[in-house]
Amino acid sequence: METPPLDLGELRLQPWTDDDVDAVFAGQQDAASRLWAGGGALDTRDDAVALVDRLRSQPNRASWAVVDAASGELLGSVTVHSIDLGQGNAQIGYWTVAAARGRGVAPRAVDAACRWVFGALAVDRIELCHAVENTASGRVAEKAGFRSEGRLRRSFRYGDGAKHDELLWARLSDDPAPDLSTRS
Template sequence: MEPVEVDAGRVRLRRWRVEDADAVLTALRDPVLQLWNGVPATTRDDAVDFVRRRADWSAGDHASWAVADAGTGVLLGSVSLHSVDRQQANAQVGYWTVPAARGRGVAPCAVDAACRWAFAGLSIERVELCHAVDNPASGRVAAKAGFTLEGRLRASYRYGDGRKHDELIWGRLAADPPPGLSS
């Protein structure tokens, strides 16, 4: 896959750049991100490695974007499609936002934009989103981004606290009506 940029109104999904490393390092030190995303980055080199891995789409099994403010270009977060399976036409989506972007509709907008791109650009038919039961904010993001709650996965994933958490699984189909997000 070749990286693409996606205009999503007030946010833009763009390629990761090495210049993002300092903002990424700051973001990944946030205790909320450390708990629910568990991406370790304690040094600038770790952050540069994070950015480089996300910018490389050559394996064809993931697409990852920096979520930036469309007006200022300031980094607001990350959204990624992973476990992309073109034969089954399925993918999973993950995301995070910097603390200042939370509660402003950034995550639902970015997740929706990534899904729309997957449906149109990759002919994906189903995108899944999983999150810890103890992280209700992610459930709100899923619902706002047009996902349907499908079930609970017991002791499904080990998060940043080292414990296995139950997760809720949400699905969004290409045939589902788009969410009513305003840009």
């Protein structure tokens, strides 16, 4: 699915390019990224090439590189996937490089992606899941306007090879949009 660039002031969401591969590989080497990687850890540059190719070419997905608008530095990724226009549902995933964490990057990127999907596609529900132990992702979900809906037992195998319980969140198209005008 072709995704338009989205300008958010200090942040920019833009389509993936081959030029992003080295930054993706470098940005996915810290312990937290390797543990919580939904598609598996990136052990080689070729793994990063495959990830970028997958992010920009799979159908039923809208994916952006999240970059610093001034420097162009890669800060993370946000992807709306498993888009089912018949049901009006989708799922969202994201990650940030270590240096971007705690700066409000993920909540703003997730919110912008949701707003675009709700406005451009026949989607009225976006789900977000994260491992129970990944409390930072719970804070992102809450700040980005998602509501907690429950716990999924042993639902996903993460980078440590173990299946983890996940928390399920959802945002509906008519839920109040979050106010992310200040960093948090």
